[in-house]
Amino acid sequence: MQVDPKRLARALNPQTLVVVGDKGPNFQWLENNKDFEGKLYSVQVDPNEIAGIEERGYTNFTKLEDVPEDVDLVICAVPRNVAPYIVNDAVKKHVGGMVIFTAGFAETGEELGAQLQERIIEMARAEGLPIVGPNCMGVHNARLGVKFTADQPKVGDGNVSYITQSGTHGASLSMLSPQLGIKVTRTVSIGNAVVLNEADYLEFLRDDPDTHYIGMYLEGVKDGRRFFEVLRETVKKKPVVIWKGGQNEAGQRATRSHTASLATSQALWDGMMRQVGAIGVNTLDEMLDVMACLVHNKPPTGRRVALMAMTGGQSVAISDAFGRASLDVPELSASSYERLGEFFNIIGGSYRNPFDMAGTIGMAGDPGNFYKILDILAEDPNLDSFVYEFSAGFFIRQWRGEEGQKQLTDMLDGLDRFRERVGRPLILVVHPGHLEAEILPLKQELWRRNYAVYGNFDRAAIALSRVTTYYEAHPPA
């Protein structure tokens, strides 16, 4: 459908929200949106439900047309047989847009479901009504407090938007993001995506000033060619991270050439992603790993990383992980080595990059050396990104008590100053170790300080590599 971007913006940034067909005992749609900053109304004809709605303090009407003002977004939660009537009411009222939570349409494979869906599509197209869904969780707008599940964040300064074909993954991404310091602008669960498709949403986010980073969960696209073209334009403006689900679907088609027989949907998808330079991920965790790296760091300038590990074993493991992820672990400059050689404890330690530095900065060493090492790395010309691992399972004993906590805070302040000074990515690895519960507050503090924090080297390396590859293809202006 040709989407009027202003109308879609009105629907996704509503001032007036109407829930049609909410039911007890939980009245989930009204209750999810109780923090909504605009006006919230209910439409329900069932007297048994109306009582509960009014008890909770919501104003109810029995018809959409009775709502005494312009309606920007309708959330439709009626049974599927009724849905076309609500669409018809919405069309007559010229609402901004509509979320159809109701399921039971073409996705069932039944004739009736397909017919109902067809009627809805026809009415929507005729009037240009943007419909999210059907069979979806709909719209989360973090700034305005529009939610499709109660624990979604309400924050005003988001810069990340998620579009997802799964309501569950949309809910998880939006709810897991805040603790990682990822600020969500909006999440849209798009369901069957039959009126607005994936490319329509992507196009909207491309031009959305409150969206600087885009994450998508897709199982397929309705119009691959248009999606390819919109994606190609979008990645030039902002990073797009796509988690493609359903990777093992067999291609189904009769073919007469080698080429066609090899063109599985996943092979084409992978080629398309590389062609445009979008970031592909395979799991929810990987999506969040990449998003954290993107939002918390300036764009990397290349693939050369400095790896600060605490012990010999860790320094080998961290090098392996970053090497596997096609990042380079270069030698430092001669001048850096000269300066490090003046104080670095090389008995049971190393500063070649990777660093093995516990013996120099902590435990038996001098905490002051930590700052010296950071100063030298900040001035080394051979480095694009920095990785610091805490070996928290060992150091946790040293950080206990008031003195230990102060030492830890000083160290984190030092990392903050270092990151500020270098203006390049600094990502952190905190293995949960054997004291996971005791280490959690450290991770939370690091998230609060807006660091991308990883539980192991491989996740850190893969995330940084993907982000670096994105910026190689699309250098920041």
Added chain:
Amino acid sequence: MSDPIATARAAGRTLLTEVESKELLHNAGIRVTQARLATSADEAASIAAEFGFPVVLKVVSGDIAHKSDVGGVELGLADAGAVRAAYDRIMASAKQAVPTAKIDGVSVQQMATPGTEVIVGLTTDAQFGPVMMFGLGGIMVEVLKDVAFRIVPLEQRDAKQIIREIKGFPVLEGFRGKPGADLSALESMILQVSEFAASHPEVAELDLNPVFAYPDGAIAVDARVVLAAE
């Protein structure tokens, strides 16, 4: 100049013969070994003389899918006498193997010096429209499916990347003193096929398989074009 697409359409075919496929690609400026249909042993010999020896002879029939299985392919024919004899042998053995086959004749083809085999292909995806494939030929494509895809139209950067993306790329870079393949010739061929696809929406599938890649240049040795159903 005849129009192989029109010829095939007129005959109600969507599969072009190798001769038609090569003519179509040759007309588009894509390097292919020349191939022409002969309907007699004498005609085969005279085409061979025009192309220069040695040549390859292949049976031409819409009813025979695997030409070599029916004795329908003879390689390295070095003079006119060998070509005449091969023509007769091919016609006889093809007829014997598939008595019901309608045989158009034999294609006479330039015989290219063997090079590193690669495949350059095109197909039409229901979602993405025309897409291109690149891979190493033979076992690498058949068994390991070591291929990469891009959506048409490809840009220079895409042509570079599609070649470098396959796992077998080191084979094309040269190894153990063996010189590498002419990558810029492969890139040019890929871009030419992309342009060909963009300007021929009626072509649904295309295999250049194999393409021989040399240290200097590349040439498609076999070609198959499939038209979209009308």
